[in-house]
Amino acid sequence: MHKPESIEHGSSFDLVALERELRLDGQYERSGHTARTLVRTSDLRVVLMVMKGQSSIPEHQADETASVQVLSGRVRLRVPSRDVELRSGELFVLGASLRHSVKALEDSAFLLTLAWSGKADPP
Numbered sequence: 001m002h003k004p005e006s007i008e009h010g011s012s013f014d015l016v017a018l019e020r021e022l023r024l025d026g027q028y029e030r031s032g033h034t035a036r037t038l039v040r041t042s043d044l045r046v047v048l049m050v051m052k053g054q055s056s057i058p059e060h061q062a063d064e065t066a067s068v069q070v071l072s073g074r075v076r077l078r079v080p081s082r083d084v085e086l087r088s089g090e091l092f093v094l095g096a097s098l099r100h101s102v103k104a105l106e107d108s109a110f111l112l113t114l115a116w117s118g119k120a121d122p123p
Contacts (some may be wrong), residue, residue: 020065069113072108075104077094086110106116
């Protein structure tokens with residue numbers, strides 16, 4: 001497991017290289033998606049997710065407010081009130097505890113950012 005980098009003095013990430021690396025991961029091949037936590041602090045989580053086209057993540061929720069920023073490809077988030085299709089360069093914000101599922105309409109990568117409450121262990 002990859003340990004998130006300390007951000008005490010600031011951190012930068014090559015998201016293109018990390019996406020490429022994650023696509024070579026065995027978990028990506030087996031399940032159609034994988035993730036790497038880039039930042040894990042008491043108040044913030046930043047996770048890079050990569051998904052194969054047509055793969056999906058079943059309905060779930062996060063207790064925290066979250067955002068999904070698509071870096072490449074196209075994904076569909078299903079929330080109770082509607083389906084939201086996001087393309088590269090688009091951002092969607094989910095309210096705390098909003099149930100949702102994710103489907104990659106094509107090979108995709110996105111940043112999941114969570115405003116972490118610190119009340120539970122990291123995912």
